[in-house]
Amino acid sequence: MTHFYELNNYQIAIDGNSGSIHQLDPISFNIIKDFKFMPSNEMLHRHFDSIYAYEMIEEVYSELRALKENNLLFTEEKFLLDSISHKMINQHVKALCLHVAHDCNLRCKYCFASEGDYNSGKKLMSLEVAKQSIDYLIEHSKGRNNIEVDFFGGEPLMNFDVVKETVFYAKSLEEAHQKSFYFTITTNGMLLNEEISDFINTYIDNVVISIDGRKEVHDKIRPDRGGKGSYDRIVPKAQNLIKNRGAKSYFVRGTFTSENKDFAKDVMHLADLGFKEISVEPVVGSGQTLHFTESDVPSIIFEYENLALQYIERLKGENSFRYYHFNINVFEGPCVYKRINACGAGSDYFAVSPEGDLYPCHQFVGEVDFKVGDVFAGISNTSIGDTFANTNVLTKEECKSCWAKLFCSGGCHANAYFSNNDISKPNSISCTLQKKRIECAIMIALWKNDHVKPTDLIIDISQI
Numbered sequence: 270m271t272h273f274y275e276l277n278n279y280q281i282a283i284d285g286n287s288g289s290i291h292q293l294d295p296i297s298f299n300i301i302k303d304f305k306f307m308p309s310n311e312m313l314h315r316h317f318d319s320i321y322a323y324e325m326i327e328e329v330y331s332e333l334r335a336l337k338e339n340n341l342l343f344t345e346e347k348f349l350l351d352s353i354s355h356k357m358i359n360q361h362v363k364a365l366c367l368h369v370a371h372d373c374n375l376r377c378k379y380c381f382a383s384e385g386d387y388n389s390g391k392k393l394m395s396l397e398v399a400k401q402s403i404d405y406l407i408e409h410s411k412g413r414n415n416i417e418v419d420f421f422g423g424e425p426l427m428n429f430d431v432v433k434e435t436v437f438y439a440k441s442l443e444e445a446h447q448k449s450f451y452f453t454i455t456t457n458g459m460l461l462n463e464e465i466s467d468f469i470n471t472y473i474d475n476v477v478i479s480i481d482g483r484k485e486v487h488d489k490i491r492p493d494r495g496g497k498g499s500y501d502r503i504v505p506k507a508q509n510l511i512k513n514r515g516a517k518s519y520f521v522r523g524t525f526t527s528e529n530k531d532f533a534k535d536v537m538h539l540a541d542l543g544f545k546e547i548s549v550e551p552v553v554g555s556g557q558t559l560h561f562t563e564s565d566v567p568s569i570i571f572e573y574e575n576l577a578l579q580y581i582e583r584l585k586g587e588n589s590f591r592y593y594h595f596n597i598n599v600f601e602g603p604c605v606y607k608r609i610n611a612c613g614a615g616s617d618y619f620a621v622s623p624e625g626d627l628y629p630c631h632q633f634v635g636e637v638d639f640k641v642g643d644v645f646a647g648i649s650n651t652s653i654g655d656t657f658a659n660t661n662v663l664t665k666e667e668c669k670s671c672w673a674k675l676f677c678s679g680g681c682h683a684n685a686y687f688s689n690n691d692i693s694k695p696n697s698i699s700c701t702l703q704k705k706r707i708e709c710a711i712m713i714a715l716w717k718n719d720h721v722k723p724t725d726l727i728i729d730i731s732q733i
Contacts (some may be wrong), residue, residue, distance in 0.1 A: 271343050272672035273302040276712045277578060283711065285672035286344040288608065291336070292715055296321065297329050307333065307343040346669070362409040363613070364417035365402055366620040366631045367435070369394040370428040374459050375499060377491045379526060379552045379559050381687070382423065387622075387635035393428045394623040398644065399435040402621045405644040407446050419453040420473075421620070421631055426460040436472050453477065455522075457491070459499060461506035469510065475518040478507045482523050482535020482549060490526065490559075508543060520546035520593060526559040527552075530568050533576040540583065540590045548593035551702055553681070555688045561698050570705045577709035581716055597676065597710040608662075608675040614682055615641070615657025629657050632683035657682065660693050667695055676707045 270285040273293075280298035282291040293301070300317055301308075310330045317326055336342035372391040373382070403418070410416045418439065420432050432454065439450045453475040469476050480503060481487040488498025511519060521544045525532035532549055539547050551569070554560050561569065576592070583589050612618055615629035622634050625644045633639040642648040660682065662674035680695040680703065688696040 270305065270670055270672050273298065274708055276574065276708055277581070277716070279712050279715055281708075281711060281715070282342065283672055283676075284342050284344050285670075285674060286346050286349045287340055287342075288675040289336075289341040289344075290711055290715075291342065296325065297332075300326070300329050301333060307337045350663070361411045361413060362406060362617055362619065363413050363415075364419065364618045365406050366419040366421050366618070367394065367399060367402055368422060368620060368622050368631065368634055369399065369420050369425045369431050369435075370423040371623050372427055373422060373424045373457070374427065375424070375457050375491055375493055376496075379490065379524060379554070379557075381553060381632060381683075389622070389635045392623045394431055394621075396431050396434050398621070398623065398625040399431050400438050401625060401644045403435065403439045403442065405647070407442060407448055409647075410448070414447060415449050415451060417451045417453065419455065419631075421455050424457055424459070425454055426456050426465060429460070429465055433468060440472075451475070455479070457499070458503040458507045458510075459493075461503075461510055466506070466510045466513065470514050470517065473517075475520075476510070476514075478503075478510070478519070478521050480504065480507060480521050480523055480539060481525070482529070482532065483538045486525075486529045486535055487523075489528070490524075504542060511544065518546070520544075520548050522593075523547075523549040524552050525549055527561055527565055528559065530565060530572060533572050533579060536576060536592060537579060537583075540588060545590045546593070547590055550594070551699070553684050553687070553696075553699070555696065555698075563698065566698060566701055569702055573702070573705045573709055577713060581713060584713075584717065594706045595710045595713050597707065597714060608678055612678075612681075615654045629653060630683060632681075632687075657692070665693050665695065667697075667700070671700075671704075673700075673704045673707050677703045 272283045272285065274281055275298070280293040280295060280302075282293055282298075282301070283289075284291070300313060300321070310327075313326050313330055314323075333342060337344075340348045368387075370393050371382075371387055371389060372393065373380075406416055406418065418435075420435075425432055436450075436452060439452075443449060452473045454469060454473050455477040457479045479491070480500075481490055484498070484500045487500040491499050493499050507521065521539055523532075523535055523539065525535060529535060536547055536549050539549070551561065552559055577595065580592055580595055612630065618630060619641070620628045620631040620634050621644055622628065626634075626640050627642045627644060627648065628634045628636070628639050629641065639653060641650045641653045648654065660679075662668040662671075662679040665679055668674045668679045677700075680699055682692040684699055685695050686692045688694075688699075
């Protein structure tokens with residue numbers, strides 16, 4: 270399937286089964302956009318002889334035909350299947366998400382983790398479990414030199430000593446095992462102080478700080494245990510940490526809900542605070558007041574387009590920043606396997622509960638039906654891993670015929686499960702919003718590259 274759309278005076282075609290992206294001139298776009306297949310030359314003439322000159326139609330047909338023959342437009346699914354049939358992928362573990370704290374000092378109203386304890390009681394991970402998790406990752410990451418650990422919660426800084434000692438333990442094993450650890454921590458920022466900030470900036474490769482945007486938005490949704498807003502306590506600490514972080518990775522992550530569908534203002538507010546790496550994402554789930562319904566979709570789509578135009582204006586000046594969801598790298602994107610299998614949950618990525626139990630990802634922790642084993646005895650329930658590994662854009666019915674599948678990788682398994690009780694059935698609202706983000710991101714990528722001219726007939730930037 271091939272998807273055609275117009276945005277910000279760009280006419281764009283995306284080939285769903287190859288991942289190729291084409292920028293069209295207005296004439297070519299108008300000639301081809303209504304076809305869901307490669308039309309015959311005669312068909313094009315029959316439809317457009319009264320509008321365009323014979324030579325123009327012949328030129329358009331010749332170029333489109335060449336793209337079709339090279340599997341870059343109107344590509345059939347067989348091409349995608351054939352392109353990966355001869356390749357192998359490393360299925361050994363590459364990343365663990367350590368739930369070092371099932372407790373939290375905030376009471377965020379949309380929290381999927383039930384106020385931080387994942388419905389399993391408040392507890393902190395012991396250093397013994399954390400060290401065993403590191404040992405498990407080293408042992409089961411055969412063939413990988415670069416491995417990843419994410420400190421998560423709840424609020425992981427409530428167990429800072431274990432975070433610190435775990436990092437030191439992992440670093441002490443790198444040389445002997447020829448491994449290189451990449452550490453991430455996700456924090457609400459409440460407990461940041463000079464000692465913790467210095468440690469994070471020295472040893473943690475990526476830090477994610479949760480701020481939802483404008484003070485009134487953040488405070489309403491992310492109060493502390495006593496119901497008081499947390500914005501004024503978090504923002505200065507986050508700004509100080511980032512100021513001293515140098516070139517190390519970070520991003521400020523917010524969530525927008527049904528109460529702030531004008532979330533472009535929150536993105537711009539975070540940028541105005543000085544943050545250069547920003548992600549503001551739609552709330553996950555369904556059925557609650559803060560969740561989205563189909564009636565919210567048109568206004569959210571409008572807001573994404575509004576944000577895209579504001580984002581381009583920011584990119585022109587000194588106050589530029591990077592918005593995570595508009596940062597698709599269409600020139601050096603992920604390999605086809607990554608596009609098909611996405612995060613690798615349940616196969617090369619697992620989450621570890623405070624007790625050491627293994628789950629397919631951090632959002633499934635505490636869901637006893639999804640426990641696959643533990644870091645002491647290893648994987649005992651292989652069927653769950655098999656289910657996750659075999660649930661991808663080539664097996665999900667809704668994804669097979671979707672033009673966006675090689676850009677969204679089928680969406681989040683947890684979002685699908687908690688919306689539809691089935692990891693193979695994506696949340697329809699999430700899909701719609703994701704597709705709009707992809708459209709905006711690709712338009713922005715084309716805008717950013719000076720060598721891509723709107724008047725060019727077709728430019729291929731396929732990554733397959």
